[in-house]
Amino acid sequence: MVLHICGYENCVYSTSKSGNLARHILTHTGVKSYVCGICNESFARTDTLASHMQTHTGVKSHVCTTCNKAFSKASGLARHILIHKEQQPHM
């Protein structure tokens, strides 16, 4: 079995398939073929770009169960929920 080893510094990647190595090398060479048309940020994978696009398209999948305010990021909702917690009287 021939082992193909990534020659990049600080990388321990190795594989028995040369095709896998070629794909892995792309993560080093910075070839990112998926570019966001709005902010020009580029991504190596289409699914990464898709999830990034949600921050632009206003797809807000995180909804506050208390006031129905929607947020595009889970972190935004988490921060928002604190508002309600502070408003609640101590029991």
Ligand SMILES: [Zn+2]
């Ligand atoms: Zn590598």
Ligand SMILES: [Zn+2]
């Ligand atoms: Zn963008």
Ligand SMILES: [Zn+2]
């Ligand atoms: Zn709320």
